[in-house]
Amino acid sequence: MRKKLLSVFIFSMIFISLVNAGIVVNVPDNVNSFEEYKQSVLEANSDTGFLAIATSNYWGICDQTCANLIFQGDCDPCYNGGVASLRTWHPDSMNNLDIWTSANNYCNDWLKPYNYYNQQAFCTVPSVECSGAGSPLPGDRKCDRNDVLECSNSGVWEYQFDCDYDCNNGKCIDEQCYSHDEKKCSGASVYWYDSCGDRQEEYERCESDEVCEGDSCVRICSEEFIGEKLCSGNTIVQQYQLSDCSTEIRTVEECESGCENSVCTIPQCSSCPDPTAWSQCADESMFRTNYKCSESSNYECVAFTENEACECGTSEQCNYNEVCDESVCVEVECGDGEIADSHECVKVFPTSMIIWISVGAVAFIFVIIIISLMVRLKGGRNRNGKNKKRF
Numbered sequence: 001m002r003k004k005l006l007s008v009f010i011f012s013m014i015f016i017s018l019v020n021a022g023i024v025v026n027v028p029d030n031v032n033s034f035e036e037y038k039q040s041v042l043e044a045n046s047d048t049g050f051l052a053i054a055t056s057n058y059w060g061i062c063d064q065t066c067a068n069l070i071f072q073g074d075c076d077p078c079y080n081g082g083v084a085s086l087r088t089w090h091p092d093s094m095n096n097l098d099i100w101t102s103a104n105n106y107c108n109d110w111l112k113p114y115n116y117y118n119q120q121a122f123c124t125v126p127s128v129e130c131s132g133a134g135s136p137l138p139g140d141r142k143c144d145r146n147d148v149l150e151c152s153n154s155g156v157w158e159y160q161f162d163c164d165y166d167c168n169n170g171k172c173i174d175e176q177c178y179s180h181d182e183k184k185c186s187g188a189s190v191y192w193y194d195s196c197g198d199r200q201e202e203y204e205r206c207e208s209d210e211v212c213e214g215d216s217c218v219r220i221c222s223e224e225f226i227g228e229k230l231c232s233g234n235t236i237v238q239q240y241q242l243s244d245c246s247t248e249i250r251t252v253e254e255c256e257s258g259c260e261n262s263v264c265t266i267p268q269c270s271s272c273p274d275p276t277a278w279s280q281c282a283d284e285s286m287f288r289t290n291y292k293c294s295e296s297s298n299y300e301c302v303a304f305t306e307n308e309a310c311e312c313g314t315s316e317q318c319n320y321n322e323v324c325d326e327s328v329c330v331e332v333e334c335g336d337g338e339i340a341d342s343h344e345c346v347k348v349f350p351t352s353m354i355i356w357i358s359v360g361a362v363a364f365i366f367v368i369i370i371i372s373l374m375v376r377l378k379g380g381r382n383r384n385g386k387n388k389k390r391f
Contacts, residue, residue, distance in 0.1 A: 038122075040147070040159050041086065041157075041159055042059070043144070044147070044149045044157045057124040057156070058122075059077075059120060059121070059122055060082065060084065060120070061077050061119065062075035062077040063075065063116065065115060065116040066115050066116065067115070069103055074102075076119075077120060078121060079123075082124060083124055083154040083155065084121035084154070085121060085124070085154040086121055087120070088119070088120050089102060089105065089106045089117050089119050089120075090106075091106070091113050091114040091116070091117050100117075138153045138155075140170070141160070141171070142169075143171075144157075147160075147162045148160045148162070148167060148172065175196055177196035177198065178194055179192075179194050179200065180194070181193060181195040183216075185212035185214060188205070189206060190202070190203040190215060190216060190217065204216070207219075219244070220245075221243055222241070223242055224240070225238050225239065225240055225241075225252075226238075226240070226241045226247070228262065229252055231262055232259075234255045234257075235252075235253070235254055235259065236252040236254075236255065236259055236262060236263070236264065238250060238252050267295075268299065269293030270299075270301060272291035273301070275290035275306065278308070278313050279313060281310040281312045284309055284310060284311065285307060285308070285309060285310060286307070286308055286313045286327065287307045289303055290304060291303050291304070309327065310327030310328070311324075311328050311329050312324035312327060313327070315343040316343070320340065320342055321343070323343050332344065332345060
């Protein structure tokens, strides 16, 4: 008895599965929800023909419990002879893409959220618009704007996919590509590209000192001043090189007093008079008149009084053996055989020389005296001799 009941149960499940067989929803990837897909199917089947209006296509829905599925079979969402297609099973009204492929698939799911479900399907009465003699046959396709629709076995236009560019006679038309549409950089070279963006042959290869930018090879230069500086009026200018190797004239310096030989000229002072002599040192201070010339004096000589601390102004203000050096009395430094006198060094004889001179002088005087005495003695003898002869 148990085996008989098990056989009946298995046969019932197979029968229900066969009853539930039909077109299962195949939602396109670019559709965000089942409601959006339902709307697209309705629009695809809203042809303007007379018979299309008479078919009254619609989306149907029916409710069923998993317990009644075994004995009563799946429910039918269509009525009045409508043919169900694009079936889907769901525990509640369809509003997302979480769908099951059959009632059994849902009821046998251990993770199903409820013990009941509803079936949704697109219901339509077959018409000559998508079936029958002389009309589109199942598998035929047509275009709805950029969408491709296909005629199903139930006479329904089903959405298949959309075309990237255009649709014609149920087929997508690829974009017409035109050769050598533009040039663009790729790596270190410029290449031709067609209108579809596919790269073609190389147009130009950049040199080692160039980079590819946009659609051409561009030299790369260091940004820096180049060339010599020049005068432009009261301004010093110089060429400046940019990174794209172009150049421009830039100001280096503004000159207030003019520019000459690529440098700013500096006003020169006229030759100023020499300062006057220092005054006599009085109260350890002396002064003189001096002259200065600078930017502050508009480069003209201006007299000013210069003061300086001192011990002396001239050597006469110092001792006889001193001289006035930088306003200070310093002792005269004399060499050998010299002595300081009247603020200067004078020569002196050595002591030994003085002695010898003195001895020589004494000896010379003594000789003179001896000679004088001898002359006198000789003269006396001569006088005495003459007298004797006379007598």
